[in-house]
Amino acid sequence: MKFLVLIYGNPESRAVWDSLSDDQKKEGMAGYAALHEALAEHGELVASESLDDPALTKQVLVRDGKPQTTDGPFAEVKEQLAGFYLLDCESMDRAVEIVAQIPEAPFSVVEVRPVRDLGAFM
Numbered sequence: 001m002k003f004l005v006l007i008y009g010n011p012e013s014r015a016v017w018d019s020l021s022d023d024q025k026k027e028g029m030a031g032y033a034a035l036h037e038a039l040a041e042h043g044e045l046v047a048s049e050s051l052d053d054p055a056l057t058k059q060v061l062v063r064d065g066k067p068q069t070t071d072g073p074f075a076e077v078k079e080q081l082a083g084f085y086l087l088d089c090e091s092m093d094r095a096v097e098i099v100a101q102i103p104e105a106p107f108s109v110v111e112v113r114p115v116r117d118l119g120a121f122m
Helices: 011-019 022-041 092-099
Strands: 002-009 045-050 058-063 066-071 080-088 109-114
Touching: 002 092, 022 045, 080 092, 092 109
Parallel strands: none
Antiparallel strands: 002 080, 002 109, 045 080, 058 066
């Protein structure tokens, strides 16, 4: 089964990151590298990316066949999508277990969502 793990940042989580020393930031990034390596070794990592600043976002609406763009950010909430993992693992329980290993999970909001299989429609 595939699961999308969405990691949300907010002003408080960004402040935590900014308050870390360079050594602590390196340690956090090493935690991510170790997690990536372990997930890849187990065949559970499909993709993972960190997203850039929400202020660099463009919202695209297609109206009358033409794209219209607006600069971001757009959400009227504190949390902004900061990164994601696309996992291929045995169960929701396993996906949740993996989330507990994400270095910033203790000070962020993380959502796990099953990926819908649309293969029957192809």
